Amino acid sequence: MLIEQSAYANRWRGVAPAAKGLFALGGLVAAFIVTHRPAAGLGIAALLATVTLGGARVAPGLYLRVAAPALFFLAISALSLAVSVAPEAQGGLGLHASPDGQALAAGVAGRSLAGLAALLFLVLTTPLTDLIALLRRLRTPEVLLDIMVLCYRTLFVFSGAVQDMRTAQAARLGYGSRRQTLRSLGGMAANLTVQIWQRAQALHLAALARNNDGPLRFLTTPHPHARRDIALAGSGATALVMLAWAARMVTP
Amino acid sequence: MSAAPGTANAPLLELEDVSFRYPDGSTGLHGCSLGIARGSRNALIGANGSGKTTLFQHCNALLRPASGQLRYAGAPLDYSRAGLRTLRSKVGMVFQNPDRQLFSASVREDVSFGPLNLGLDEATVAARVEAALQAVGMADLAHKPVQNLSFGQKKRVCIAGVLAMEPELLVLDEPMAGLDQAMQEELLAVLESLHQRGMTLLLATHDINFAYRWADRIHLMAAGRCTASFAAPQLAAHEAQLAALGLRLPAVIGLQRLLQQHGLLGDTRHLPSCTALLTELQQGPLPETPRHAAPLAKTAEQE
Numbered sequence: 001m002l003i004e005q006s007a008y009a010n011r012w013r014g015v016a017p018a019a020k021g022l023f024a025l026g027g028l029v030a031a032f033i034v035t036h037r038p039a040a041g042l043g044i045a046a047l048l049a050t051v052t053l054g055g056a057r058v059a060p061g062l063y064l065r066v067a068a069p070a071l072f073f074l075a076i077s078a079l080s081l082a083v084s085v086a087p088e089a090q091g092g093l094g095l096h097a098s099p100d101g102q103a104l105a106a107g108v109a110g111r112s113l114a115g116l117a118a119l120l121f122l123v124l125t126t127p128l129t130d131l132i133a134l135l136r137r138l139r140t141p142e143v144l145l146d147i148m149v150l151c152y153r154t155l156f157v158f159s160g161a162v163q164d165m166r167t168a169q170a171a172r173l174g175y176g177s178r179r180q181t182l183r184s185l186g187g188m189a190a191n192l193t194v195q196i197w198q199r200a201q202a203l204h205l206a207a208l209a210r211n212n213d214g215p216l217r218f219l220t221t222p223h224p225h226a227r228r229d230i231a232l233a234g235s236g237a238t239a240l241v242m243l244a245w246a247a248r249m250v251t252p
Numbered sequence: 253m254s255a256a257p258g259t260a261n262a263p264l265l266e267l268e269d270v271s272f273r274y275p276d277g278s279t280g281l282h283g284c285s286l287g288i289a290r291g292s293r294n295a296l297i298g299a300n301g302s303g304k305t306t307l308f309q310h311c312n313a314l315l316r317p318a319s320g321q322l323r324y325a326g327a328p329l330d331y332s333r334a335g336l337r338t339l340r341s342k343v344g345m346v347f348q349n350p351d352r353q354l355f356s357a358s359v360r361e362d363v364s365f366g367p368l369n370l371g372l373d374e375a376t377v378a379a380r381v382e383a384a385l386q387a388v389g390m391a392d393l394a395h396k397p398v399q400n401l402s403f404g405q406k407k408r409v410c411i412a413g414v415l416a417m418e419p420e421l422l423v424l425d426e427p428m429a430g431l432d433q434a435m436q437e438e439l440l441a442v443l444e445s446l447h448q449r450g451m452t453l454l455l456a457t458h459d460i461n462f463a464y465r466w467a468d469r470i471h472l473m474a475a476g477r478c479t480a481s482f483a484a485p486q487l488a489a490h491e492a493q494l495a496a497l498g499l500r501l502p503a504v505i506g507l508q509r510l511l512q513q514h515g516l517l518g519d520t521r522h523l524p525s526c527t528a529l530l531t532e533l534q535q536g537p538l539p540e541t542p543r544h545a546a547p548l549a550k551t552a553e554q555e
Contacts, residue, residue, distance in 0.1 A: 004397070004399075008396075008397060008400075127357075127358075127397065128357070129356065129357050129358040129361060129397070133361075149355065149356060149357075150355070152357055153354065153355060153356060153357050153398070156357065156398075156399035157351050160351070199352060202347070202349075202352035202353075203352065203353075203355065205309070205314055205347075206347060206352060206353040206355070207355070208314055208340075209312050209314060209340060209344075209345040209347075210340070210365055210366035210369055210413065210414070210417065211337055211340045211341060211366060211369040211370055211417070212365070212369045213333070213337075213369070216355060216356075216365065217364075217365065217368040217369065218356055218358075218361035218362070218364050218365060218368065219360060219361060219364030219368065219374060219377050219378060219381060220361075221358070221360060221361075221395070222378075
Protein backbone atom coordinates (compact mmCIF):
# COMPACT_ATOMS: atom_id res chain seq x y z
CA MET A 1 0.00 0.00 0.00
CA LEU A 2 2.95 2.33 0.64
CA ILE A 3 4.19 1.77 -2.91
CA GLU A 4 0.68 2.39 -4.21
CA GLN A 5 0.38 5.59 -2.20
CA SER A 6 3.66 6.96 -3.50
CA ALA A 7 3.06 5.87 -7.11
CA TYR A 8 -0.11 7.99 -7.26
CA ALA A 9 1.10 10.94 -5.18
CA ASN A 10 4.62 11.67 -6.45
CA ARG A 11 5.53 14.69 -8.57
CA TRP A 12 6.35 12.58 -11.63
CA ARG A 13 3.01 10.76 -11.71
CA GLY A 14 2.16 12.31 -15.10
CA VAL A 15 5.54 11.61 -16.70
CA ALA A 16 5.33 8.98 -19.47
CA PRO A 17 5.84 5.51 -17.95
CA ALA A 18 8.10 4.61 -20.88
CA ALA A 19 10.48 7.40 -19.80
CA LYS A 20 10.54 6.22 -16.19
CA GLY A 21 11.03 2.64 -17.34
CA LEU A 22 13.93 3.69 -19.55
CA PHE A 23 15.64 5.55 -16.72
CA ALA A 24 15.18 2.59 -14.36
CA LEU A 25 16.60 0.30 -17.03
CA GLY A 26 19.62 2.62 -17.29
CA GLY A 27 20.02 2.32 -13.51
CA LEU A 28 19.87 -1.48 -13.68
CA VAL A 29 22.44 -1.65 -16.48
CA ALA A 30 24.70 0.70 -14.49
CA ALA A 31 24.29 -1.55 -11.45
CA PHE A 32 25.53 -4.53 -13.45
CA ILE A 33 28.42 -2.58 -14.95
CA VAL A 34 29.77 -1.71 -11.49
CA THR A 35 29.78 -5.36 -10.33
CA HIS A 36 32.69 -5.99 -7.89
CA ARG A 37 33.11 -2.25 -7.34
CA PRO A 38 31.16 -1.64 -4.16
CA ALA A 39 31.96 2.06 -3.88
CA ALA A 40 30.75 2.73 -7.42
CA GLY A 41 27.63 0.64 -6.72
CA LEU A 42 26.92 2.72 -3.64
CA GLY A 43 27.44 5.87 -5.70
CA ILE A 44 24.93 4.77 -8.35
CA ALA A 45 22.44 3.78 -5.63
CA ALA A 46 22.85 7.17 -3.93
CA LEU A 47 22.34 8.96 -7.25
CA LEU A 48 19.16 7.01 -8.04
CA ALA A 49 17.81 7.55 -4.52
CA THR A 50 18.51 11.28 -4.83
CA VAL A 51 16.61 11.43 -8.12
CA THR A 52 13.67 9.56 -6.54
CA LEU A 53 13.60 11.70 -3.41
CA GLY A 54 14.57 15.05 -4.94
CA GLY A 55 13.09 14.79 -8.42
CA ALA A 56 9.92 12.82 -7.86
CA ARG A 57 9.56 14.14 -4.27
CA VAL A 58 8.96 10.75 -2.71
CA ALA A 59 8.94 11.16 1.09
CA PRO A 60 12.25 9.89 2.60
CA GLY A 61 10.44 8.09 5.45
CA LEU A 62 8.23 6.22 3.01
CA TYR A 63 11.27 5.39 0.84
CA LEU A 64 13.08 3.84 3.79
CA ARG A 65 10.03 1.88 4.92
CA VAL A 66 9.57 0.40 1.46
CA ALA A 67 13.28 -0.39 1.15
CA ALA A 68 13.57 -1.84 4.68
CA PRO A 69 12.53 -5.47 3.96
CA ALA A 70 14.86 -5.68 0.94
CA LEU A 71 17.70 -4.10 2.95
CA PHE A 72 17.11 -6.60 5.75
CA PHE A 73 17.42 -9.57 3.40
CA LEU A 74 20.43 -8.01 1.72
CA ALA A 75 22.13 -7.54 5.09
CA ILE A 76 21.54 -11.19 6.01
CA SER A 77 22.84 -12.41 2.64
CA ALA A 78 25.91 -10.16 2.78
CA LEU A 79 26.64 -11.34 6.31
CA SER A 80 26.43 -14.99 5.32
CA LEU A 81 28.80 -14.31 2.40
CA ALA A 82 31.30 -12.38 4.50
CA VAL A 83 31.35 -14.69 7.46
CA SER A 84 31.75 -18.43 7.24
CA VAL A 85 31.40 -21.08 9.90
CA ALA A 86 34.35 -23.50 9.97
CA PRO A 87 35.86 -25.97 12.48
CA GLU A 88 38.42 -24.40 14.81
CA ALA A 89 41.95 -25.85 15.14
CA GLN A 90 41.33 -26.59 18.81
CA GLY A 91 37.99 -28.25 18.05
CA GLY A 92 34.42 -26.92 17.85
CA LEU A 93 33.01 -24.42 15.36
CA GLY A 94 33.99 -20.79 14.95
CA LEU A 95 33.15 -17.78 12.82
CA HIS A 96 35.71 -16.76 10.21
CA ALA A 97 35.75 -13.62 8.12
CA SER A 98 37.93 -14.11 5.06
CA PRO A 99 39.07 -11.13 2.94
CA ASP A 100 37.72 -12.86 -0.18
CA GLY A 101 34.35 -13.32 1.44
CA GLN A 102 34.23 -9.70 2.56
CA ALA A 103 35.10 -8.46 -0.91
CA LEU A 104 32.42 -10.67 -2.42
CA ALA A 105 29.83 -9.49 0.11
CA ALA A 106 30.69 -5.84 -0.53
CA GLY A 107 30.48 -6.36 -4.30
CA VAL A 108 27.11 -8.09 -4.09
CA ALA A 109 25.79 -5.46 -1.66
CA GLY A 110 26.92 -2.57 -3.89
CA ARG A 111 25.34 -4.05 -7.01
CA SER A 112 22.14 -5.04 -5.19
CA LEU A 113 21.75 -1.59 -3.65
CA ALA A 114 22.09 0.05 -7.05
CA GLY A 115 19.59 -2.43 -8.56
CA LEU A 116 17.19 -1.91 -5.66
CA ALA A 117 17.38 1.87 -6.02
CA ALA A 118 16.65 1.58 -9.76
CA LEU A 119 13.57 -0.60 -9.17
CA LEU A 120 12.36 1.57 -6.28
CA PHE A 121 12.60 4.60 -8.56
CA LEU A 122 10.28 2.87 -11.03
CA VAL A 123 7.68 1.45 -8.65
CA LEU A 124 7.51 4.49 -6.38
CA THR A 125 6.88 6.86 -9.27
CA THR A 126 4.70 4.75 -11.59
CA PRO A 127 1.28 3.23 -10.77
CA LEU A 128 0.98 -0.43 -11.71
CA THR A 129 -1.79 0.34 -14.20
CA ASP A 130 0.71 2.53 -16.12
CA LEU A 131 3.33 -0.22 -15.92
CA ILE A 132 0.85 -2.78 -17.27
CA ALA A 133 -0.04 -0.40 -20.10
CA LEU A 134 3.68 -0.04 -20.84
CA LEU A 135 4.14 -3.81 -20.86
CA ARG A 136 1.18 -4.08 -23.23
CA ARG A 137 2.88 -1.64 -25.61
CA LEU A 138 6.03 -3.74 -25.35
CA ARG A 139 3.95 -6.69 -26.61
CA THR A 140 3.96 -8.78 -23.44
CA PRO A 141 1.71 -11.85 -23.94
CA GLU A 142 -1.97 -10.98 -23.27
CA VAL A 143 -2.44 -13.89 -20.86
CA LEU A 144 0.26 -12.58 -18.53
CA LEU A 145 -1.19 -9.06 -18.66
CA ASP A 146 -4.73 -10.31 -17.95
CA ILE A 147 -3.43 -12.18 -14.91
CA MET A 148 -1.58 -9.06 -13.75
CA VAL A 149 -4.67 -6.85 -14.19
CA LEU A 150 -6.95 -9.26 -12.32
CA CYS A 151 -4.44 -10.01 -9.55
CA TYR A 152 -3.80 -6.33 -8.97
CA ARG A 153 -7.51 -5.47 -8.78
CA THR A 154 -8.30 -8.56 -6.68
CA LEU A 155 -5.56 -7.63 -4.24
CA PHE A 156 -7.56 -4.62 -3.09
CA VAL A 157 -10.91 -6.38 -3.14
CA PHE A 158 -9.53 -9.14 -0.94
CA SER A 159 -7.58 -6.95 1.39
CA GLY A 160 -10.94 -5.20 1.97
CA ALA A 161 -12.69 -8.55 2.49
CA VAL A 162 -10.00 -9.76 4.89
CA GLN A 163 -10.22 -6.55 6.89
CA ASP A 164 -14.01 -6.78 7.12
CA MET A 165 -13.87 -10.42 8.20
CA ARG A 166 -11.16 -9.75 10.76
CA THR A 167 -13.13 -6.87 12.23
CA ALA A 168 -16.29 -8.99 12.36
CA GLN A 169 -14.41 -11.82 14.06
CA ALA A 170 -12.65 -9.48 16.50
CA ALA A 171 -16.01 -7.89 17.39
CA ARG A 172 -17.20 -11.32 18.51
CA LEU A 173 -14.03 -12.03 20.52
CA GLY A 174 -12.54 -14.13 17.74
CA TYR A 175 -9.00 -13.18 18.69
CA GLY A 176 -9.39 -13.40 22.47
CA SER A 177 -7.01 -16.29 23.00
CA ARG A 178 -4.42 -18.17 20.99
CA ARG A 179 -6.85 -21.01 20.45
CA GLN A 180 -9.57 -18.65 19.24
CA THR A 181 -7.11 -16.79 17.00
CA LEU A 182 -6.19 -20.05 15.29
CA ARG A 183 -9.85 -20.94 14.91
CA SER A 184 -10.73 -17.51 13.51
CA LEU A 185 -7.86 -17.57 11.02
CA GLY A 186 -8.96 -21.00 9.82
CA GLY A 187 -12.52 -19.77 9.42
CA MET A 188 -11.33 -16.73 7.53
CA ALA A 189 -9.23 -18.83 5.15
CA ALA A 190 -12.19 -21.11 4.44
CA ASN A 191 -14.56 -18.21 3.92
CA LEU A 192 -12.09 -16.38 1.71
CA THR A 193 -11.70 -19.47 -0.50
CA VAL A 194 -15.44 -19.54 -1.14
CA GLN A 195 -15.46 -15.79 -1.74
CA ILE A 196 -12.63 -16.05 -4.27
CA TRP A 197 -14.59 -18.62 -6.19
CA GLN A 198 -17.79 -16.56 -6.11
CA ARG A 199 -15.90 -13.41 -7.03
CA ALA A 200 -14.27 -15.09 -10.01
CA GLN A 201 -17.69 -16.26 -11.17
CA ALA A 202 -19.14 -12.74 -10.77
CA LEU A 203 -16.25 -11.12 -12.67
CA HIS A 204 -16.72 -13.62 -15.48
CA LEU A 205 -20.42 -12.67 -15.71
CA ALA A 206 -19.56 -8.96 -15.60
CA ALA A 207 -17.07 -9.45 -18.44
CA LEU A 208 -19.64 -11.32 -20.52
CA ALA A 209 -22.22 -8.60 -19.86
CA ARG A 210 -19.81 -6.06 -21.30
CA ASN A 211 -19.32 -8.14 -24.43
CA ASN A 212 -15.93 -9.60 -23.58
CA ASP A 213 -14.88 -12.68 -25.49
CA GLY A 214 -11.18 -13.04 -24.82
CA PRO A 215 -8.34 -10.79 -23.71
CA LEU A 216 -9.11 -7.87 -21.40
CA ARG A 217 -8.58 -4.70 -23.39
CA PHE A 218 -8.24 -1.24 -21.88
CA LEU A 219 -7.59 2.23 -23.17
CA THR A 220 -4.19 3.61 -22.31
CA THR A 221 -3.88 7.04 -20.74
CA PRO A 222 -2.33 9.53 -23.16
CA HIS A 223 0.89 11.27 -22.08
CA PRO A 224 1.18 14.52 -24.05
CA HIS A 225 4.89 15.05 -23.31
CA ALA A 226 5.95 11.45 -23.86
CA ARG A 227 8.61 12.28 -26.47
CA ARG A 228 10.22 14.95 -24.36
CA ASP A 229 10.07 12.74 -21.24
CA ILE A 230 11.62 9.78 -23.08
CA ALA A 231 14.40 11.97 -24.54
CA LEU A 232 15.24 13.35 -21.08
CA ALA A 233 15.08 9.93 -19.44
CA GLY A 234 17.20 8.49 -22.27
CA SER A 235 19.90 11.07 -21.65
CA GLY A 236 19.70 10.43 -17.91
CA ALA A 237 20.01 6.68 -18.42
CA THR A 238 22.95 7.12 -20.82
CA ALA A 239 24.67 9.41 -18.32
CA LEU A 240 24.19 6.79 -15.58
CA VAL A 241 25.62 4.02 -17.76
CA MET A 242 28.60 6.16 -18.79
CA LEU A 243 29.23 7.14 -15.19
CA ALA A 244 29.17 3.49 -14.17
CA TRP A 245 31.55 2.64 -16.98
CA ALA A 246 33.94 5.42 -15.97
CA ALA A 247 33.79 4.22 -12.35
CA ARG A 248 34.60 0.70 -13.49
CA MET A 249 37.62 2.01 -15.41
CA VAL A 250 39.11 4.11 -12.63
CA THR A 251 38.51 1.77 -9.67
CA PRO A 252 40.63 -1.34 -9.45
CA MET B 253 -42.12 9.90 -21.36
CA SER B 254 -39.73 10.84 -24.11
CA ALA B 255 -40.42 7.91 -26.41
CA ALA B 256 -40.21 8.49 -30.12
CA PRO B 257 -43.62 8.82 -31.72
CA GLY B 258 -44.92 5.63 -33.23
CA THR B 259 -42.68 3.33 -31.17
CA ALA B 260 -44.13 4.11 -27.77
CA ASN B 261 -46.31 1.03 -27.74
CA ALA B 262 -43.80 -1.42 -29.20
CA PRO B 263 -42.11 -3.24 -26.30
CA LEU B 264 -38.36 -2.92 -26.50
CA LEU B 265 -37.89 -6.06 -24.46
CA GLU B 266 -40.49 -8.72 -23.87
CA LEU B 267 -40.46 -11.84 -21.74
CA GLU B 268 -43.10 -14.41 -22.53
CA ASP B 269 -43.73 -17.24 -20.09
CA VAL B 270 -40.02 -17.46 -19.25
CA SER B 271 -38.93 -20.20 -16.84
CA PHE B 272 -35.48 -20.96 -15.51
CA ARG B 273 -34.11 -23.51 -13.09
CA TYR B 274 -30.62 -23.30 -11.60
CA PRO B 275 -28.33 -26.34 -11.88
CA ASP B 276 -28.79 -27.01 -8.13
CA GLY B 277 -32.51 -27.50 -8.75
CA SER B 278 -33.76 -24.23 -7.28
CA THR B 279 -36.30 -22.32 -9.33
CA GLY B 280 -35.12 -19.00 -10.70
CA LEU B 281 -38.10 -17.95 -12.80
CA HIS B 282 -41.52 -19.50 -13.13
CA GLY B 283 -43.54 -18.53 -16.21
CA CYS B 284 -42.58 -14.86 -16.13
CA SER B 285 -44.14 -12.48 -18.65
CA LEU B 286 -43.16 -8.84 -18.80
CA GLY B 287 -42.89 -6.02 -21.32
CA ILE B 288 -40.57 -3.01 -21.25
CA ALA B 289 -41.74 -0.12 -23.42
CA ARG B 290 -39.16 1.90 -25.30
CA GLY B 291 -38.12 5.07 -23.50
CA SER B 292 -39.93 4.16 -20.28
CA ARG B 293 -38.76 4.07 -16.66
CA ASN B 294 -39.44 0.70 -15.05
CA ALA B 295 -39.13 -0.43 -11.45
CA LEU B 296 -39.02 -4.11 -10.62
CA ILE B 297 -40.11 -4.79 -7.05
CA GLY B 298 -39.66 -8.04 -5.22
CA ALA B 299 -38.33 -9.43 -1.94
CA ASN B 300 -34.79 -10.81 -1.66
CA GLY B 301 -34.56 -14.09 -3.53
CA SER B 302 -37.68 -13.41 -5.61
CA GLY B 303 -35.73 -13.75 -8.87
CA LYS B 304 -35.02 -10.14 -9.81
CA THR B 305 -31.33 -10.74 -10.57
CA THR B 306 -32.16 -13.94 -12.46
CA LEU B 307 -34.65 -12.01 -14.58
CA PHE B 308 -32.08 -9.27 -15.25
CA GLN B 309 -29.48 -11.82 -16.32
CA HIS B 310 -31.98 -13.10 -18.86
CA CYS B 311 -32.35 -9.57 -20.29
CA ASN B 312 -28.63 -9.54 -21.10
CA ALA B 313 -28.65 -13.21 -22.20
CA LEU B 314 -26.26 -14.11 -19.40
CA LEU B 315 -28.81 -16.82 -18.66
CA ARG B 316 -30.88 -18.66 -21.21
CA PRO B 317 -34.47 -19.61 -20.36
CA ALA B 318 -35.37 -23.29 -19.98
CA SER B 319 -38.73 -22.53 -21.56
CA GLY B 320 -40.52 -19.46 -22.85
CA GLN B 321 -39.14 -16.72 -25.03
CA LEU B 322 -37.49 -13.32 -24.83
CA ARG B 323 -37.90 -10.80 -27.64
CA TYR B 324 -35.88 -7.67 -28.23
CA ALA B 325 -37.51 -5.08 -30.49
CA GLY B 326 -39.95 -7.74 -31.64
CA ALA B 327 -37.35 -10.35 -32.64
CA PRO B 328 -36.61 -13.45 -30.52
CA LEU B 329 -33.20 -13.31 -28.82
CA ASP B 330 -30.43 -14.80 -30.89
CA TYR B 331 -28.04 -16.76 -28.65
CA SER B 332 -25.33 -17.16 -31.31
CA ARG B 333 -21.99 -15.42 -30.74
CA ALA B 334 -22.87 -12.58 -33.10
CA GLY B 335 -26.40 -12.34 -31.71
CA LEU B 336 -25.13 -12.06 -28.14
CA ARG B 337 -22.67 -9.40 -29.20
CA THR B 338 -25.44 -7.30 -30.73
CA LEU B 339 -27.79 -7.80 -27.78
CA ARG B 340 -25.20 -6.97 -25.13
CA SER B 341 -24.26 -3.80 -26.96
CA LYS B 342 -27.92 -2.73 -26.72
CA VAL B 343 -28.75 -3.96 -23.22
CA GLY B 344 -26.36 -2.64 -20.58
CA MET B 345 -26.25 -4.26 -17.18
CA VAL B 346 -25.10 -2.63 -13.93
CA PHE B 347 -24.56 -5.17 -11.16
CA GLN B 348 -25.43 -4.63 -7.53
CA ASN B 349 -21.93 -4.84 -6.08
CA PRO B 350 -19.44 -2.56 -7.88
CA ASP B 351 -16.46 -4.57 -6.64
CA ARG B 352 -17.78 -7.51 -8.62
CA GLN B 353 -17.97 -5.51 -11.81
CA LEU B 354 -14.84 -3.36 -11.88
CA PHE B 355 -11.87 -5.04 -13.54
CA SER B 356 -9.21 -2.47 -13.77
CA ALA B 357 -7.74 -0.48 -10.93
CA SER B 358 -7.94 2.65 -13.08
CA VAL B 359 -11.27 4.44 -13.61
CA ARG B 360 -10.62 5.43 -17.21
CA GLU B 361 -9.34 1.97 -18.15
CA ASP B 362 -12.34 0.24 -16.65
CA VAL B 363 -14.81 2.47 -18.47
CA SER B 364 -12.99 1.75 -21.75
CA PHE B 365 -13.39 -2.02 -21.28
CA GLY B 366 -16.90 -2.32 -22.77
CA PRO B 367 -16.51 -0.08 -25.83
CA LEU B 368 -13.16 -1.73 -26.70
CA ASN B 369 -14.95 -5.08 -26.58
CA LEU B 370 -17.36 -3.69 -29.18
CA GLY B 371 -14.37 -3.41 -31.51
CA LEU B 372 -14.44 0.40 -31.76
CA ASP B 373 -11.29 2.35 -32.62
CA GLU B 374 -9.33 4.05 -29.86
CA ALA B 375 -10.36 7.62 -30.76
CA THR B 376 -14.08 6.71 -30.59
CA VAL B 377 -13.55 4.80 -27.36
CA ALA B 378 -11.68 7.75 -25.81
CA ALA B 379 -14.53 10.11 -26.77
CA ARG B 380 -17.16 7.72 -25.38
CA VAL B 381 -15.22 7.23 -22.15
CA GLU B 382 -15.05 11.00 -21.62
CA ALA B 383 -18.76 11.44 -22.39
CA ALA B 384 -19.74 8.58 -20.06
CA LEU B 385 -17.60 9.92 -17.22
CA GLN B 386 -19.11 13.38 -17.76
CA ALA B 387 -22.63 11.91 -17.70
CA VAL B 388 -22.12 10.37 -14.26
CA GLY B 389 -20.13 13.34 -12.93
CA MET B 390 -16.87 11.41 -12.57
CA ALA B 391 -14.71 13.22 -15.14
CA ASP B 392 -12.60 14.86 -12.43
CA LEU B 393 -11.82 11.53 -10.79
CA ALA B 394 -10.91 9.66 -13.99
CA HIS B 395 -7.25 9.38 -12.94
CA LYS B 396 -7.99 8.07 -9.46
CA PRO B 397 -7.33 4.45 -8.63
CA VAL B 398 -10.59 2.53 -8.17
CA GLN B 399 -9.62 1.35 -4.69
CA ASN B 400 -9.53 4.96 -3.44
CA LEU B 401 -13.11 5.71 -4.51
CA SER B 402 -16.15 5.64 -2.23
CA PHE B 403 -18.89 3.05 -2.72
CA GLY B 404 -21.13 5.56 -4.48
CA GLN B 405 -18.34 6.69 -6.77
CA LYS B 406 -17.54 3.08 -7.68
CA LYS B 407 -21.19 2.59 -8.52
CA ARG B 408 -21.08 5.59 -10.83
CA VAL B 409 -17.96 4.20 -12.51
CA CYS B 410 -19.90 0.97 -13.10
CA ILE B 411 -22.72 2.94 -14.73
CA ALA B 412 -20.21 4.90 -16.84
CA GLY B 413 -18.66 1.61 -17.96
CA VAL B 414 -22.03 0.51 -19.31
CA LEU B 415 -23.02 3.95 -20.67
CA ALA B 416 -19.83 4.05 -22.74
CA MET B 417 -21.31 1.14 -24.71
CA GLU B 418 -24.30 3.42 -25.49
CA PRO B 419 -27.02 0.89 -24.72
CA GLU B 420 -30.71 1.40 -25.54
CA LEU B 421 -31.85 -0.34 -22.38
CA LEU B 422 -30.03 0.13 -19.09
CA VAL B 423 -30.70 -2.54 -16.46
CA LEU B 424 -29.63 -1.67 -12.91
CA ASP B 425 -29.72 -4.26 -10.14
CA GLU B 426 -30.65 -2.45 -6.91
CA PRO B 427 -28.69 0.72 -7.75
CA MET B 428 -29.71 2.50 -4.55
CA ALA B 429 -28.49 -0.26 -2.21
CA GLY B 430 -25.76 0.97 0.10
CA LEU B 431 -26.00 4.61 -0.99
CA ASP B 432 -26.67 7.45 1.43
CA GLN B 433 -29.42 9.99 0.74
CA ALA B 434 -27.13 12.48 -1.04
CA MET B 435 -25.63 9.77 -3.27
CA GLN B 436 -29.13 8.47 -4.05
CA GLU B 437 -30.16 11.94 -5.16
CA GLU B 438 -27.05 12.24 -7.34
CA LEU B 439 -27.70 8.85 -8.90
CA LEU B 440 -31.32 9.81 -9.53
CA ALA B 441 -30.17 12.96 -11.33
CA VAL B 442 -27.91 10.79 -13.52
CA LEU B 443 -30.80 8.43 -14.29
CA GLU B 444 -33.07 11.37 -15.04
CA SER B 445 -30.64 12.81 -17.58
CA LEU B 446 -30.31 9.38 -19.22
CA HIS B 447 -34.08 9.13 -19.44
CA GLN B 448 -34.22 12.60 -20.97
CA ARG B 449 -31.88 11.32 -23.68
CA GLY B 450 -34.41 8.62 -24.48
CA MET B 451 -32.73 5.68 -22.75
CA THR B 452 -35.03 2.95 -21.46
CA LEU B 453 -34.41 2.18 -17.80
CA LEU B 454 -35.19 -0.91 -15.76
CA LEU B 455 -34.13 -1.10 -12.15
CA ALA B 456 -34.72 -3.37 -9.19
CA THR B 457 -35.64 -1.83 -5.87
CA HIS B 458 -37.20 -2.63 -2.49
CA ASP B 459 -38.39 0.93 -2.01
CA ILE B 460 -42.04 1.21 -3.02
CA ASN B 461 -42.11 4.96 -2.30
CA PHE B 462 -39.22 5.50 -4.68
CA ALA B 463 -40.76 3.25 -7.35
CA TYR B 464 -44.08 5.12 -7.15
CA ARG B 465 -42.32 8.46 -7.36
CA TRP B 466 -39.89 7.60 -10.12
CA ALA B 467 -41.22 4.91 -12.44
CA ASP B 468 -43.62 5.01 -15.36
CA ARG B 469 -44.34 1.32 -14.92
CA ILE B 470 -44.04 -0.94 -11.91
CA HIS B 471 -43.50 -4.70 -12.13
CA LEU B 472 -43.97 -6.97 -9.13
CA MET B 473 -42.19 -10.28 -8.56
CA ALA B 474 -42.64 -12.99 -5.94
CA ALA B 475 -41.04 -16.43 -5.74
CA GLY B 476 -39.81 -16.35 -9.34
CA ARG B 477 -43.19 -15.28 -10.71
CA CYS B 478 -44.03 -11.94 -12.30
CA THR B 479 -47.20 -11.21 -10.33
CA ALA B 480 -48.23 -7.86 -11.78
CA SER B 481 -47.22 -5.21 -14.29
CA PHE B 482 -48.97 -1.85 -14.39
CA ALA B 483 -48.58 1.90 -14.90
CA ALA B 484 -47.32 3.54 -11.70
CA PRO B 485 -50.45 5.69 -11.11
CA GLN B 486 -52.46 2.44 -10.87
CA LEU B 487 -50.47 1.23 -7.87
CA ALA B 488 -53.38 1.81 -5.47
CA ALA B 489 -55.40 -0.84 -7.31
CA HIS B 490 -52.75 -3.49 -6.56
CA GLU B 491 -52.74 -3.22 -2.79
CA ALA B 492 -53.35 -6.96 -2.31
CA GLN B 493 -50.45 -7.98 -4.56
CA LEU B 494 -48.19 -5.54 -2.73
CA ALA B 495 -49.30 -6.98 0.60
CA ALA B 496 -48.32 -10.43 -0.66
CA LEU B 497 -44.76 -9.06 -1.02
CA GLY B 498 -44.93 -7.69 2.52
CA LEU B 499 -45.21 -4.11 1.27
CA ARG B 500 -47.75 -1.41 1.97
CA LEU B 501 -48.99 1.31 -0.34
CA PRO B 502 -46.89 4.49 -0.28
CA ALA B 503 -48.03 6.86 2.45
CA VAL B 504 -48.72 9.57 -0.13
CA ILE B 505 -51.58 7.49 -1.60
CA GLY B 506 -53.29 7.24 1.79
CA LEU B 507 -52.71 10.92 2.45
CA GLN B 508 -54.12 11.89 -0.95
CA ARG B 509 -57.22 9.73 -0.33
CA LEU B 510 -57.75 11.26 3.09
CA LEU B 511 -57.40 14.81 1.81
CA GLN B 512 -59.87 14.03 -0.95
CA GLN B 513 -62.33 12.59 1.58
CA HIS B 514 -62.04 15.78 3.58
CA GLY B 515 -62.55 17.80 0.45
CA LEU B 516 -59.17 19.48 0.75
CA LEU B 517 -57.96 18.06 -2.52
CA GLY B 518 -60.34 18.10 -5.41
CA ASP B 519 -58.11 16.99 -8.24
CA THR B 520 -57.53 13.24 -8.66
CA ARG B 521 -54.44 13.48 -10.83
CA HIS B 522 -51.32 11.38 -10.10
CA LEU B 523 -49.29 12.86 -7.25
CA PRO B 524 -46.27 10.55 -6.93
CA SER B 525 -44.68 11.97 -3.79
CA CYS B 526 -45.38 13.99 -0.65
CA THR B 527 -43.42 16.86 -2.21
CA ALA B 528 -45.76 16.83 -5.23
CA LEU B 529 -48.75 16.66 -2.90
CA LEU B 530 -47.53 19.62 -0.84
CA THR B 531 -46.87 21.66 -3.98
CA GLU B 532 -50.37 20.82 -5.18
CA LEU B 533 -51.88 21.87 -1.85
CA GLN B 534 -49.92 25.12 -1.77
CA GLN B 535 -50.40 26.13 -5.40
CA GLY B 536 -53.63 24.51 -6.51
CA PRO B 537 -56.97 26.29 -5.87
CA LEU B 538 -58.62 24.69 -2.86
CA PRO B 539 -62.27 23.63 -3.10
CA GLU B 540 -64.58 26.44 -1.95
CA THR B 541 -65.74 25.16 1.46
CA PRO B 542 -63.81 22.30 2.95
CA ARG B 543 -66.40 20.12 4.71
CA HIS B 544 -64.14 18.93 7.52
CA ALA B 545 -61.74 21.85 7.70
CA ALA B 546 -62.47 22.65 11.32
CA PRO B 547 -61.73 19.21 12.86
CA LEU B 548 -58.53 18.94 10.81
CA ALA B 549 -57.39 22.39 11.91
CA LYS B 550 -58.21 21.49 15.50
CA THR B 551 -56.12 18.32 15.22
CA ALA B 552 -53.22 20.35 13.90
CA GLU B 553 -53.55 22.80 16.80
CA GLN B 554 -53.70 19.98 19.33
CA GLU B 555 -50.47 18.57 17.97
